[in-house]
Amino acid sequence: LAKKNFIGPGRDVAGPDLGTGAREMSWMADTYAMLFGRNDINAHGVVTGKPENFGGIAGRIEATGLGVYYCTREIMENEFVMNTAGFSSQNIGFQGKRFAVQGFGQVGYHSAKYIQDNGGIIVAVCDRTGGVLRQDGLDVDAVKQYKDEQGTVIGSYDSRTESLDASEEGANGSSLILSADVDALVLAATQQQINSENADLIKARLIFEAANGPVTPLAEDVLRQNGCIIVPDILVSAGGVTVSYFEWLKSLSQVRFGRLTKKWEEKSKTMLIDTWEDIGGQIDPKKKASVVAGPSEQ
Numbered sequence: 001l002a003k004k005n006f007i008g009p010g011r012d013v014a015g016p017d018l019g020t021g022a023r024e025m026s027w028m029a030d031t032y033a034m035l036f037g038r039n040d041i042n043a044h045g046v047v048t049g050k051p052e053n054f055g056g057i058a059g060r061i062e063a064t065g066l067g068v069y070y071c072t073r074e075i076m077e078n079e080f081v082m083n084t085a086g087f088s089s090q091n092i093g094f095q096g097k098r099f100a101v102q103g104f105g106q107v108g109y110h111s112a113k114y115i116q117d118n119g120g121i122i123v124a125v126c127d128r129t130g131g132v133l134r135q136d137g138l139d140v141d142a143v144k145q146y147k148d149e150q151g152t153v154i155g156s157y158d159s160r161t162e163s164l165d166a167s168e169e170g171a172n173g174s175s176l177i178l179s180a181d182v183d184a185l186v187l188a189a190t191q192q193q194i195n196s197e198n199a200d201l202i203k204a205r206l207i208f209e210a211a212n213g214p215v216t217p218l219a220e221d222v223l224r225q226n227g228c229i230i231v232p233d234i235l236v237s238a239g240g241v242t243v244s245y246f247e248w249l250k251s252l253s254q255v256r257f258g259r260l261t262k263k264w265e266e267k268s269k270t271m272l273i274d275t276w277e278d279i280g281g282q283i284d285p286k287k288k289a290s291v292v293a294g295p296s297e298q
Contacts (some may be wrong), residue, residue: 002032011043015244016049025049045251048244057247065110067239068210075231085205085229100124100180104153107210109185112140126177129155133176187214194219209233212293266292
């Protein structure tokens with residue numbers, strides 16, 4: 001790709017996607033640097049999503065999922081959009097809304113975690129092996145821990161949880177999740193998950209495309225006719241691209257964010273607090289340390 005001028009720090013910068021993570025992106029950056037780095041000081045800027053100790057940036061792993069949460073929150077606070085989706089004016093807002101999340105990788109897990117941590121209810125999740133649905137809500141971290149140990153989300157809850165083994169329905173193993181009776185559906189798996197064959201089964205009034213093209217054009221027509229609002233992937237998944245941009249800038253500048261101003265800001269804030277204390281003011285030591293701390297990527 002580099003020899004054909006398809007990729008490069010100043011041409012086209014690749015980022016992680018389905019099946020890739022920090023390890024794979026570091027392989028790409030290292031290979032490019034070995035082949036072309038002698039003539040390009042910005043060689044490691046050819047990709048983003050690298051490990052932090054290899055030119056990456058703090059927060060990149062969870063960035064897309066966090067962006068999904070921000071998008072769901074802002075959409076649900078918009079009265080016009082919610083009314084268009086069939087919600088009453090008394091039912092506007094993010095708190096207490098019920099979600100189903102298709103896909104439980106980096107994007108799906110972090111989306112579900114941030115949604116739950118901020119007042120949403122995760123009713124159902126699924127991965128490629130199957131899904132679990134619990135009407136009174138799932139504990140996202142507990143499901144994640146179970147999946148890390150067992151390799152699947154199936155069986156991560158008790159008998160009150162409905163489970164579906166993907167092998168029993170072949171490629172359509174996530175139909176339990178897609179047809180769940182929820183307020184919003186987050187599609188964080190892969191493309192063409194909602195199509196003309198299953199679009200009529202969707203009960204969610206809001207669909208957030210956290211994956212690339214998970215709703216086909218024919219399915220969009222059916223969903224819109226049914227009054228469903230589809231928030232496109234270019235907006236929903238923008239969090240990851242935004243943080244990738246900052247990582248790219250970091251690679252080009254050769255300096256991490258906050259490095260140049262950290263000492264100055266710490267000194268100026270310390271002087272301000274010292275002045276406050278000199279005139280009799282008091283501040284808790286932990287709060288003082290938090291206020292004085294200079295900027296960082298975190």
